[in-house]
Amino acid sequence: MNKFLFDMFPVILFFIAFKFFGIFTATAVAIAATIAQIIYSKIRYGKIEKMLIVSGAVIGILGGITLLLHDKAYIMMKPTALYWIIAVALLISNLFFKKNLIQQMMSNLIDAPAPIWNKLNLVWVAFLVLLGFLNLYVAFNYTENTWVNFKLFGVTGIMFAFFIAQTVALKKYLIAPLEEQGKLAEKDKSAHNKDETK
Known part of the structure; x- marks a missing residue:
């Protein structure tokens, strides 16, 4: 839960700032929040997760262009850019470097054979690509307010x-x-003991 809230920190602050001050102030707040995340991670853990670095780079570039040109389109494309970068990384790592990033992230939760992991990796790629298109559809066919609500x-x-x-x-x-x-082990042991006493 703490990890989820930490990851959502810039999005939540973006949402709050947008409701009170508009999309450009919200963009600046999201950039500042992401920088704060990076600094905190470095101080607290001595390292920065690759995903956080990528997210920081994307929001820094697209958010910076948004503020520089005063054009909200760039910040609206940020989620799509992030989803598609992750999708490409998942696909290339698996196809060309034989590294399944989904397996690395979820191996403590799932014990599955290699073919299942490869299918799961492709499912994630497809999901992120579709999510990117969905973000673009909402961003450029609905109001700013609808897009911000959808984003969170x-x-x-x-x-x-x-x-x-x-x-x-x-x-x-x-x-x-x-x-x-x-x-389960205790249950098996108990059942085994009962069998021995019969």
Whole structure:
């Protein structure tokens, strides 16, 4: 939960600043919030996650152009640019470097064979590409207010639904939490002892 809130920090501040001051002030606030995230990560953990660096670069470039040209179109394209950069990274890493980034991120939750991981990687690529197109559609066919609401609530809801669908589809590969594993072990041990006493 703390990780989720940390990742959403710039988006939440962008939303609040937009409601009170408009999209250009919100853009400046989001840039400042992302820089603050980077500094905090470096001080707190001694390193900065690659995803945070990429996010910082994208919002720094597109947000900077938005403020420089006073053109909101660039900041509206930022989510799409980020989704598509991640999608390309997932695809290239898997196809050309034989590194499955989704597997690296989720191997503590899922124990699946290589073909399943490769399919899951492609599903993520397709999902992010579609999410990028959806962002562009909302950004340039609806009002600023609708897009900002979609950026916070719509995308979060879509992501949550995607995670739920992914969990259901891969339920037989899910790794049980340690406490659950302990309960199962105790249950098996108890059943084994009963069999021996018969």
